[in-house]
Amino acid sequence: MAKKATRESYGAALVEYGKDERVVVLDADLSKSTKTDMFKKAYPDRFFNMGIAEANMLCVAAGLAASGKIAFASTFAMFAAGRAFEQVRNSIGYTKLNVKIGATHAGISVGEDGASHQCLEDIALMRTIPNMVVINPADDIEAQLAVKAAIEHDGPVYMRFGRLAVEDVNPADYKFEIGKGVQLADGKDVTIIATGLMVQMALEARKMLEAEGISARVVNIHTIKPIDKDIIIKAAKETGAIVTAEEHSIYGGLGSSVAEVVTDAAPCPVKVIGTESFGRSGKPAELFELYGLTPENIAKKAREAIAAK
Amino acid sequence: MEKRRKTELAIIANKVRKNAVTAVYSAASGHPGGSLSVADVLTYLYCEVMKVDPKNPKMADRDRLVLSKGHTCPALYSVLAYKGFFPEEDLKTFRRVDSYLQGHPDMNKVPGIDMSTGSLGQGVSAAGGMALAAKIDNKDYRVYAILGDGELEEGQVWEQAMFASHYKLDNFTIFVDNNGLQIDGDVCEVMNPTPIDKKFESFGWKVLTADAHDFDSLEAAVCEAKATKGQPTAIIMKSVKGKGVSFMENNAGWHGSAPNEEQYNQAMKELDDKIAELEASL
Numbered sequence: 001m002a003k004k005a006t007r008e009s010y011g012a013a014l015v016e017y018g019k020d021e022r023v024v025v026l027d028a029d030l031s032k033s034t035k036t037d038m039f040k041k042a043y044p045d046r047f048f049n050m051g052i053a054e055a056n057m058l059c060v061a062a063g064l065a066a067s068g069k070i071a072f073a074s075t076f077a078m079f080a081a082g083r084a085f086e087q088v089r090n091s092i093g094y095t096k097l098n099v100k101i102g103a104t105h106a107g108i109s110v111g112e113d114g115a116s117h118q119c120l121e122d123i124a125l126m127r128t129i130p131n132m133v134v135i136n137p138a139d140d141i142e143a144q145l146a147v148k149a150a151i152e153h154d155g156p157v158y159m160r161f162g163r164l165a166v167e168d169v170n171p172a173d174y175k176f177e178i179g180k181g182v183q184l185a186d187g188k189d190v191t192i193i194a195t196g197l198m199v200q201m202a203l204e205a206r207k208m209l210e211a212e213g214i215s216a217r218v219v220n221i222h223t224i225k226p227i228d229k230d231i232i233i234k235a236a237k238e239t240g241a242i243v244t245a246e247e248h249s250i251y252g253g254l255g256s257s258v259a260e261v262v263t264d265a266a267p268c269p270v271k272v273i274g275t276e277s278f279g280r281s282g283k284p285a286e287l288f289e290l291y292g293l294t295p296e297n298i299a300k301k302a303r304e305a306i307a308a309k
Numbered sequence: 310m311e312k313r314r315k316t317e318l319a320i321i322a323n324k325v326r327k328n329a330v331t332a333v334y335s336a337a338s339g340h341p342g343g344s345l346s347v348a349d350v351l352t353y354l355y356c357e358v359m360k361v362d363p364k365n366p367k368m369a370d371r372d373r374l375v376l377s378k379g380h381t382c383p384a385l386y387s388v389l390a391y392k393g394f395f396p397e398e399d400l401k402t403f404r405r406v407d408s409y410l411q412g413h414p415d416m417n418k419v420p421g422i423d424m425s426t427g428s429l430g431q432g433v434s435a436a437g438g439m440a441l442a443a444k445i446d447n448k449d450y451r452v453y454a455i456l457g458d459g460e461l462e463e464g465q466v467w468e469q470a471m472f473a474s475h476y477k478l479d480n481f482t483i484f485v486d487n488n489g490l491q492i493d494g495d496v497c498e499v500m501n502p503t504p505i506d507k508k509f510e511s512f513g514w515k516v517l518t519a520d521a522h523d524f525d526s527l528e529a530a531v532c533e534a535k536a537t538k539g540q541p542t543a544i545i546m547k548s549v550k551g552k553g554v555s556f557m558e559n560n561a562g563w564h565g566s567a568p569n570e571e572q573y574n575q576a577m578k579e580l581d582d583k584i585a586e587l588e589a590s591l
Contacts, residue, residue: 067442
């Protein structure tokens with residue numbers, strides 16, 4: 001099956017669902033990388049390059065939204081969630097304005113550009129902002145449907161897209177709902193809860209565990225906030241052990257979100273896979289190995305979680 | 310402007326000053342200095358220039374105003390109350406835990422507030438976004454923003470200045486409240502933003518100057534801004550921080566502190582005397 005980067009899906013979805021005349025798209029000199037150039041080509045009158053000035057871009061998006069537009073603002077995750085955090089908090093989150101942040105090049109899979117561009121903090125940052133929806137799609141169809149759902153949702157949404165091509169994990173007739181996790185495979189010994197490109201690795205880890213006689217459930221959490229508490233509590237109660245996997249810091253992301261839910265409602269061992277340090281230059285596959293973002297490590301942590309029951 | 314109308318506006322502006330100082334006094338906190346320096350321009354814009362409807366504050370084609378220096382909202386709240394957006398007596402609830410009149414403006418709580426502001430530099434960008442929306446929709450509403458001169462130290466202001474000029478937002482007018490003082494003192498000593506006019510000119514803006522406390526001067530500048538095509542306009546208003554209350558004038562100490570009872574009574578007396586004098590001249 002052909003692989004596709006979710007940033008490509010983002011560009012395609014903007015063209016498809018951007019038929020809605022209310023949609024306007026802003027970019028900060030990265031339209032060729034974020035793929036908003038596809039929207040620019042289709043709807044040149046509703047695309048605005050804002051130059052390398054992210055703080056202004058996010059607040060202009062807020063002003064457009066305050067005037068009836070569905071304003072998409074795109075740049076790399078580092079600059080959307082990082083550099084412009086306070087603009088997002090005060091002018092978009094606090095105001096609950098209809099701004100959709102399309103943040104691409106998230107995580108270490110950015111690769112060769114190195115630590116300065118590998119945003120591993122965006123989920124944590126965006127999750128702390130009241131009113132903000134945080135979505136981290138796993139594959140092409142999920143990314144496209146996330147854009148559609150973001151347009152239909154009244155309020156701010158942060159969408160995290162990747163640079164690296166990923167496999168399809170969802171079926172062609174996939175139904176996407178904000179805040180609703182997806183069980184991709186059932187299991188009884190442990191649950192692997194993954195997000196973004198780690199979902200494909202979770203499915204591979206499941207196969208490895210299966211060969212050892214371990215039955216692992218796999219849950220895709222595309223919406224980190226609001227998180228699907230029910231699917232997590234059910235997994236905790238029915239399988240008694242959880243491993244989380246994300247291409248993000250272990251502080252404040254998916255793992256933290258899952259731990260918050262189970263600690264409150266159904267305590268069980270939770271092993272969190274993510275990063276703890278800055279990234280570095282390298283090929284994505286080399287970096288995944290280096291930082292433990294692999295099916296092998298997920299399988300290892302699953303065994304540990306089961307042992308800790 | 311006709312002399313009688315000018316006097317009427319001056320009376321309104323001084324009532325706005327009274328209510329702004331009363332709000333800060335009632336809260337025992339807030340920002341009286343800058344509120345007093347923008348009282349006249351806010352009165353002028355809402356009473357003479359802007360198309361707004363207090364009964365329909367979200368009217369689609371209304372003119373918009375973003376108080377980018379959001380801390381001076383006591384003056385904006387007072388003008389909005391005068392216009393009938395909400396009851397004047399609510400001004401005394403300013404900054405109280407059960408009040409909708411937050412310490413900095415909240416567009417989702419207060420009728421007539423077009424953008425939540427408070428973090429300097431952000432409001433002016435949002436206002437630019439509103440002006441861009443009008444252009445996209447071929448609407449003829451205009452967008453105004455008021456910035457402090459200290460606020461010009463925020464880098465985002467200059468990102469915005471590039472943007473509004475680049476997209477030729479001639480429906481966009483900003484006022485720089487050039488009272489020369491910020492929290493830590495003289496703006497030129499804290500971090501010199503001058504020459505303000507040449508900076509905006511070099512960013513491609515039409516630059517005008519005005520006396521922030523002279524309605525004729527404000528009117529002339531706004532008329533010229535409206536007639537300007539192909540570029541946004543910055544009106545650099547020379548103003549007096551604390552204008553209208555003698556002991557607050559030109560004193561950075563009154564940026565963010567509330568008067569005590571004696572000071573409050575003195576402020577009310579000065580403003581009442583001024584209003585009486587203006588009324589007698591009608």
